[in-house]
Amino acid sequence: MPVAADDESGRIRVIGRASQEVAPDFASVEIGVESRGATPAAALDAASQAAKGIVTTAKEMGVADADIGTSAITLQPRIKNVRQPDGTMGEREDGYTASNRVRVRLAEMGKLGELMRRTLDSGANRIQGISFGLRDPAAADAAVQVAAVKDARAQAERIAEATGVKLGTVVSIDSPPRADTPRPAPYGLAMKAAPSRGRTAVPVEAGSIETSAEVEAVFAIGR
Structure with a gap:
């Protein structure tokens, strides 16, 4: 009171x-992909190709260019624990991991579930950061x-x-x-x-x- x-x-x-x-009046979701490769270029190329699929899918569903944007790109070596000849444990590089995340904002929130399903089918393997807001x-x-x-x-x-x-x-x-x-x-x-x-x-x-x-x-x- x-x-x-x-x-x-x-x-x-x-x-x-x-x-x-x-x-x-809008939904926002971060969709991405994490890929592995023997070389930095191979890992990054695989992640980039999947990210293009996310963008293409969003555009096919009527999302405007202004509502699609890259939120993060990462590339780092993978480290593997191995046993040395003397019996001690050591580390060595075991390829590379690259990730590419795309932020998509949807005005038609009823399509959010369809967007996530279709982007997974196009190669995405990461979904995070779903939020709703007012323009x-x-x-x-x-x-x-x-x-x-x-x-x-x-x-x-x-x-x-x-x-x-x-x-x-x-x-x-x-x-x-x-x-x-x-x-x-x-x-x-x-x-x-x-x-x-x-x-x-x-x-x-x-x-x-x-x-x-x-x-x-x-x-x-x-x-």
């Missing part, structure tokens, strides 16, 4: 809170912040009416509230999982994004 108090003489101080749940998170933040300010004013009006005084002008508004003001929930975004609605090629549920905001508002008591 929102906290309100007469903090100073002639003033009403309140904490306004608001939250809303919105559906994400314009500032708009969601602004809307919920306005709602928090309205909540603060509504609280102040109720307090003024209950105490038989007139609500005056706004003295100050802090968003988020000052650090020394107790508040139970943080300001920001949080993912909320959705219940499963059925199976796809690779079951993925976007859930919803909960946006919340708090403001500390101080009102003068009118004359």
